[in-house]
Amino acid sequence: MTKMHVKLNVNGRAVEGLSEPRTLLIHFLRENLRITGPHIGCETSHCGACTVDMNGRSVKSCTVFVAQADGAEITTVEGLVNEDGSLGVIQEMFREHHGLQCGFCTPGMITRAHRLLQENPTPTEEEVRFGMAGNLCRCTGYQNIVKAILASAGKLNAPPSSSEAVGHEKVKAAE
Amino acid sequence: MIPAGFEYHRPTDIASAIGILQQHGDEARVIAGGHSLIPMMKLRMADLAHLVDLQAIDDLRGIEIAGGEVRIAAMVTQHEMITHEGLGTALPILREAALQIADPQVRYLGTVGGNVANGDPGNDMPGLMQCVDARFELVGPEGTREVAARAFYEAAYFTARGDEEILTQIRIPLPAPGNGYAYEKQKRKIGDYATAAAAVLIGHGTASVAMTNLADTPIWSEDAGTALADGDVEGAVAAMLGAIDPMADNRGPVAFKKHVAGVILRRAIARAQQRAG
Numbered sequence: 001m002t003k004m005h006v007k008l009n010v011n012g013r014a015v016e017g018l019s020e021p022r023t024l025l026i027h028f029l030r031e032n033l034r035i036t037g038p039h040i041g042c043e044t045s046h047c048g049a050c051t052v053d054m055n056g057r058s059v060k061s062c063t064v065f066v067a068q069a070d071g072a073e074i075t076t077v078e079g080l081v082n083e084d085g086s087l088g089v090i091q092e093m094f095r096e097h098h099g100l101q102c103g104f105c106t107p108g109m110i111t112r113a114h115r116l117l118q119e120n121p122t123p124t125e126e127e128v129r130f131g132m133a134g135n136l137c138r139c140t141g142y143q144n145i146v147k148a149i150l151a152s153a154g155k156l157n158a159p160p161s162s163s164e165a166v167g168h169e170k171v172k173a174a175e
Numbered sequence: 176m177i178p179a180g181f182e183y184h185r186p187t188d189i190a191s192a193i194g195i196l197q198q199h200g201d202e203a204r205v206i207a208g209g210h211s212l213i214p215m216m217k218l219r220m221a222d223l224a225h226l227v228d229l230q231a232i233d234d235l236r237g238i239e240i241a242g243g244e245v246r247i248a249a250m251v252t253q254h255e256m257i258t259h260e261g262l263g264t265a266l267p268i269l270r271e272a273a274l275q276i277a278d279p280q281v282r283y284l285g286t287v288g289g290n291v292a293n294g295d296p297g298n299d300m301p302g303l304m305q306c307v308d309a310r311f312e313l314v315g316p317e318g319t320r321e322v323a324a325r326a327f328y329e330a331a332y333f334t335a336r337g338d339e340e341i342l343t344q345i346r347i348p349l350p351a352p353g354n355g356y357a358y359e360k361q362k363r364k365i366g367d368y369a370t371a372a373a374a375v376l377i378g379h380g381t382a383s384v385a386m387t388n389l390a391d392t393p394i395w396s397e398d399a400g401t402a403l404a405d406g407d408v409e410g411a412v413a414a415m416l417g418a419i420d421p422m423a424d425n426r427g428p429v430a431f432k433k434h435v436a437g438v439i440l441r442r443a444i445a446r447a448q449q450r451a452g
Contacts, residue, residue, distance in 0.1 A: 001180035021183035021226070024176075024217075043176040045214050046366060048280060057254070057283035062176075063213045067183040068206070068228055107355070112280070133365040134278030 010035065011079030021067035025059075026050040028066040030078065035105040037077040041136065048135035051108035052076050058115040059132070077107035080114055083092050090114055090152040099148035101139035109135050113149045121157055125150065176214035185228045189235070189341060190316055192227050195318055196339045199225045205341055207250055207289035210281050211298075229412050233341060235288070245347045249288025253277070256287060257363035265349055268374065272303045272358035278366045291324070292342040294332040297368030301328060302356060302393035306385040310348045315340035328392035354378035357449030359433050359443035360387070363426065370426040371435040373443035378451040380404055384411060384444075389419035389436050408444055412437050 006018045009031060017032045027053070029035045038061055041047035050062040053075040061069075080088040087095065090110050100106040109132065116123065116131040123131060128149050129142070137145065184194040196203050203225035206212055216223040227236055231357035240261050247256070253273045256262055263270045276299050277285060290300040291311065304311075304324035311322050315337055322335045329335065336342055350356070360372035372387035382403035385395040396418040402410035421432035 001182060004183065020180055022178050022180050022216075024178075040176075045210060045281065048278070051280060056378075059278045059284055060280045062217075063210055063281075065178075065183070065209070065213065065226075067185075067226075068209065068230065070185075116279070131279055134280040156316055 002068070004067060006066050008069060008071070008074045021065055023066045025054075025061035025064040025066050025069045025074075029074075030063060035076050035078055036110075039104050039107060041104065046136065047105070047108075048112065049105050049108045051112045051135060053111055053115055056115075058112045058134070066075075075111065075114070076136070079109050080110060088169050089155050090117070090149070093148040093152040093155065094145070097144050097148040097151055099140060099145040105135060105137045105139075108154055109137065109145060113152065117149070117153055117156060122153055123150070176217050178213070179219065179222050180398060181223055182225050183228065184225060185231050187231045187233075189232060189343060192229060192232065192338060192341060193314065193316055195225065195227050198263070198343070201338065203227055205229055207286040207292075208252060208281075210277070210285040211289060211293045211295065229341070233256060238262055240349070243349050245349060247287055247345045247347070249292075249342050249344060250286050251288075253282035253285050254279075255285065257282065266307070266347060268303065268307065268356035268358055268376065269347075271356070272299050272360075275299065275358065275360045275362075275372075281366070287345060288342050291327075291345065292334065294328065294334045295368075296331055296391050296393065297388050299358070299360065299369065299387055302372065302385040302387035302395070303374045304345065304347070305393050305395035306376055306383050307347050308383065309345050309352070311336075311342055312344040312346065313337070313340040314343045318420075319343075321346070325395050331391040350376055351379050353452050355447035355449065357443040357446035358359040358449070359439050359446065361439050371421075371432060371439045373436075373440045375403075375404060375443040375447040376442075377444070377447045382445060384415060384440070385387070386415060386419060386440065389421045389432060391420075391422075394418050403444065408441065411444065412440050415440055 001020050003018045006019050029101050038052055039049040042048035045060055045063045050060050080153045090113050094100055112135050128146050184195050204223045205227045207229055235248045237248045238259050239246045245266050256273045257270055290298050309324040313320050316339050327335045357375050361370045369388040374385045376383045382400045384399040396415045398414035399411040418450045421429055423429050
């Protein structure tokens, strides 16, 4: 099959490559671009370990052909660190609240949580669970992931000076 | 996981898309959100030489509520239906059902047109569309025609759509104010197709009832609707149980599915009646 010239914007950087249209976006990211945070946990589009942000939507990159994604703006977990290279708020809250163990679902979880909190900055616990339902985790039992996301919401909504305190209070309330 | 190779097309208007379908016949298929087709391709259960991506066709986007009906273009996603300002008020059953379909990621890409055109009896929108008496607009080389949702489904993966036709739009008459509605779905977990699901619309002396994944097509039962309009809930349930034809699978044996169908339908009716005013 004819290869096509694919252009994407990934984590704010213009990238391009030659690829068969059938190549799945997850393979293009991992194998062509060496962006190996997004993972593959299934072949039936259930697990969400491959979740990336594409044009402002959470998508499972195992269920998008690179041909469909040509021209898209993509953010992966690698793009969610702060400018100085330190952990972003959601990443930091997953660490602080033990929202990961093996870490295999974590890039998809964090990328999905990023979009969820953009759309619903103050979710309830129930909304977090429903909003994260496309992401499976084998290790955590989800409880601490929920805490991490609620804590992130608190931090992201707080005025910069008092962000620490508000984040902790919101988590205490959730517990 | 690894699909077979194909040539990729991204036309920007409907006529060009149909032209590509005509040129390649059986070898070509349209791709909408891709969340049924790509999984099938990854399992090599679908093998197509040409994929015609509809994402760049502006005419296939948008929701309009006017003239007593809702018009939803085929490439509108589940997420767009859920978040649309007016749709939740005009036709709340659609939002209620869409929130029970798949998961957030799938709803960002999966489209209403793909859901209804797919032909998998597990999809939720087909039964819903039969309940609300939707009409599907099909555009092909011969022009445009409309098919009622109630006449569209022939068997699993077989519909009234011709190979060179594209389902472009869904038209739904707005239910009268005060109509009650419910979409009730029993499933094993998030993202699962229904063990049984029921769509019910009721009010002003009329009623309409359809069920999902209990036969090789959605089932709309005229007798069930007539009985329910007369206030005969048990008659409606009996008529529907006579119309379905479930198959045993890992969601359960036939007797269980018939039992669940009755339970779910009664719940849907009760909720719809409660909402009718």
